[in-house]
Amino acid sequence: MQARPEKPRLAWAVTGSGHYLKECLEIVRELDEVDLFYSRAGEEVVRMYGDDPKSLVPEGRIYRDRAASSPPVGLFYRGDYHTLVVAPATSNTVAKMVLGLSDTLVTNVYAQAGKCRIPSIILACDSEAEVDTPAPDRIVRLWPRKVDLEHTEKLKTFEATTVVENADQLFEALQSRLAELG
Ligand SMILES: Cc1cc2nc3c(=O)[nH]c(=O)nc-3n(C[C@H](O)[C@H](O)[C@H](O)COP(=O)(O)O)c2cc1C
Incomplete structure (x- = not known):
């Protein structure tokens, strides 16, 4: 391990969502003391949109989803992180979080952060009834399903969890958390 x-850092998990990906990576690039946790789809999708998953945080550590038991969760137990951000969070990851599942690296760090009472900020990609979202080569219009929107609403009721619905709200929630930590 x-x-x-020296002091707790920010953990940032990236899942396989094209929606808000560019905006999230812009925020990540500006941060110090941040480590990245990729879902398998997250790593792939970052590449599809033209970025190198390994070069986003030159000073930070990068954890990829390669093991069944998600060994990096141990870093949350020993106090390496003050906050977890999951942004962008796919429909899939949000659904799993709401069900309490932890069978991927990202759902695992969310579950374990919660059990350690470490606050999480989640940018759920399904928050509006209709969205225009970037595919790698074009803009597409999507209509998130009722089940997807319901999961986002349900996640808002979870302890130690702040759900944000766009990149501006994410930036504000993060600034406010960092200010609280001093
Ligand atoms: C180019 C591309 C863009 C995608 N964008 C989204 C998205 O905006 N929202 C979403 O929920 N899933 C999106 N997906 C599908 C997810 O990557 C897929 O559901 C994956 O299984 C999610 O796994 P994860 O939640 O572990 O990252 C996209 C897939 C591709 C190939």
Whole structure:
């Protein structure tokens, strides 16, 4: 396991959503003391939109979803992280979180952050009835299903969880959390 950082850092999980991906990566690039956790789809989708998953945080650590038991969750137990951001969060990951499932690296870090009472900020990609979203080569119009929107609403009721619905809200929630930490 990696050496413990001098002080707790920010953990940022990226899932396989094209919606808000560019905006999230813009925020990530500006941050210090951040480590990235990719879902398998997250890593693939970042590449499809033209970025290298390994080069987004030159100073930070990168954890990929390669093991069944998600060993990096141990870093949350020992206090390496003060906050978890999951942004963007796919319909799939939000649905799993709402059901309490933890069978991927990202759903696992969310579950374990919750059990350690570490606050999470989630940018759920399904928050509006109709959205124009970037595919890698064009803009497409989508209509998130009732079940997807219901999951986003349900997640808002979870303890230690702030759900945000766009990149501006994410930026504000993150700034406010970082200010609270001093
Ligand atoms: C180019 C591309 C863009 C995608 N964008 C989205 C998206 O905006 N929202 C979403 O819920 N899923 C999106 N997906 C599908 C997810 O990547 C897929 O459901 C995946 O299984 C999610 O896994 P994860 O939640 O573990 O990251 C996209 C897939 C591709 C190939």
